[in-house]
Amino acid sequence: MGLILDMIGGLLLVSGASFLLFGGLGLVRMPDIFNRIQAGAKTTTLGTLLTLAGAACLQPAWGLKLLLIGVFLIFTNPVSAQVLANAAHRRGTQKTPLTKVDHLAEDRGDKS
Amino acid sequence: MDKGKSSKWRDTAILFATLMLFWLMLEGKLEADILIVGTVVSLVIALLYRDGLSFFTEFRFTPAGIIAGFRYYGYFFKELFKSNFALAAIVLRPSLPIAPGIVKVRTKLKSRMGRLMLANSITLTPGTLTVEMEGEWLYIHCVTVASADIEAATAEIVSGFESYLEVMYG
Amino acid sequence: MVDVLVTLAAIIAGVAFLLALVRFLLGPTRLDRVVAFDVLTVIAITFIVLAALIEGRGIYLDVALVYALLSFLGVIAVARYLEGRD
Known part of the structure; x- marks a missing residue:
């Protein structure tokens, strides 16, 4: 039983790290800041949560504290993503030419 | 308020x-x-900090509210997985198939905490990111814009979470 | 066997860290660097948890929690500061 749980934990760790890797790749490849924030926020949240779950499988005694870190990340990660996106938009950061619409800029009456 | x-x-x-x-x-x-x-x-x-927000502020402690809370988290994790696989599929494709844009959507939620949770949930779900909130209007950045129409975008992005949050917070 | 998986996870997370570092160095705007920094700190939290597993010391988790708290506040503060410019 313990061995099976250990294996599950190890696999969760590796899959969590893999999502972090996709996030890093997205961060490098995405053409503008908004898409980069998207790539970063989503993958780091799931990646870290899976890592924490894997750690909880390997060391069940740490469960509560790992859960606390997980809850904290679920709340703070999207908030920092939104604050960064908002700041980027207010500064008028260049958007990729692929961008189709921007209702926010239209409503604010920006020139760009 | x-x-x-x-x-x-x-x-x-x-x-x-x-x-x-x-x-x-x-x-x-x-x-x-x-x-x-x-x-x-x-x-x-x-x-x-009595005027601040915490997770259970404005939460409705009724059986329906608590059940909606659990179902909300079930839905949330499903969407989080979907969004990660979708994103991985995009960044692993050499052509990088994106068509980004910022669309405007409307929410029915009235409570502060309900709206905050909605904005956070949208950020973690497939291809969407909340950029700005102004009252009932939310501005969402999408990696792939499906429709620039307000009603269609609202149905696609907001309504999934809204149905649970409406019961939880109102 | 599990040790191998933990090491593998650490290596993959290490590559992710390097990719985020590339974005941090490339920029081009200051906010891009903040975004990259945000990702770097979350990956660092994963590293701390992995280190706790390898060393078998639960006290590292407190470090991870405090680090998460401080980096969150840091990112918010810097974003607010940059928002006010031009």
Whole structure:
């Protein structure tokens, strides 16, 4: 039983790290800041949560504290993503030419 | 927003309970000195920040609200997985197939916490990111814009979470 | 066997860290660097948890929690500061 749980934990760790890797790749490849924030926020949240779950499988005694870190990340990660996106938009950061619409800029009456 | 005195005390009590829960989770054991320190500090913080938001502020502690809460988290994790696989599929494709844009959507939610949770949930779900909130309007950045029409975008992005949050917070 | 998986996870997370570092160095705007920094700190939290597993010391988790708290506040503060410019 313990061995099976250990294996599950190890696999969760590796899959969590893999999502972090996709996030890093997205961060490098995405053409503008908004898409980069998207790539970063989503993958780091799931990646870290899976890592924490894997750690909880390997060391069940740490469960509560790992859960606390997980809850904290679920709340703070999207908030920092939104604050960064908002700041980027207010500064008028260049958007990729692929961008189709921007209702926010239209409503604010920006020139760009 | 005009709040009655009793609801303000209710918020303070809820904030106190939340802080206490976090403290006990952090310590991981029940002993007299830990309980005393936790109670004093949680009480002081709860009284100082009574106008702030915490997870259970404005939460409806009814059976329907609690069930909706659990179903909300089930849906949330499903969407989080979907969004990660979708994103991985995009960044692994050499052509990088994206068509980004910022669209405007409307929410029916009235409570502050409900709207905050909605914005957070949207950020973590497939290809969407909340950029700005103004009252009932949310501006969402999408990696792939399906429709620039407000009604269609609202149905696609908002309504999934909204149905749960409406029961939880109103 | 589990040790191998933990090491593998650490290596993959290490590559992710390097990729985020590339974005941090490339920029081009200051906010891009903040975004990259945000990702770097979350990956660092994963590293701390992995280190706790390898060393078998639960006290590292407190470090991870405090680090998460401080980096969150840091990112918010810097974003607010940059928002006010031009």
